[in-house]
Amino acid sequence: MASSRPAAFPTPKQIxxxxxxxxxxxxxxxxxxxxxxxxSKVPGGKTQTKFKVRCSRYLYTLSVDDPEKADKLQQSLPPGLTVIELDKVPKKK
Structure with missing residues (x-):
């Protein structure tokens, strides 16, 4: 069976x-x-941070639960890399 995704868009890789x-x-x-x-959906829960890096072939994803590690990782990104911070849009009631 063929997948529903075209060959030009391979699946993302989780790191x-x-x-x-x-x-x-x-x-x-x-x-x-x-x-x-x-x-977090639970009051008092930790904020999850997802880092996504676009490379020529794959989109690599890393999920970090610790806010301190997320800040350190954000600071250690190379200066030549374009960084976009996305905010989650609240759901409409």
């Missing part, structure tokens, strides 16, 4: 290791990083 993610951001084909902070 679990922060050091591996930093290596990916330093590659030549890494063009853009998007940072999305998602508030």
């Amino acid at each position: 679990r290791d922060i050091k591996e993610f930093i290596k990916i951001t330093q590659r030549k084909d890494a063009s853009q990083a998007r940072i999305k902070k998602i508030a």
Whole structure:
């Protein structure tokens, strides 16, 4: 069976290791990083931060639950990389 996605858009890759993610951001084909902070659905819960890096072939994603680690990772992104911070849009009632 053929998948519903065209071959030009391969599936995103989830990265679990922060050091591996930093290596990916330093590659030549890494063009853009998007940072999305998602508030916890439970009161008093931790904010989840998702880092997405667009490379020539794949979109790499890293999820971080610790806000301090997320800030350190954001500061360690290469200066030549375009960084876009996305805010989550609240749902309409």
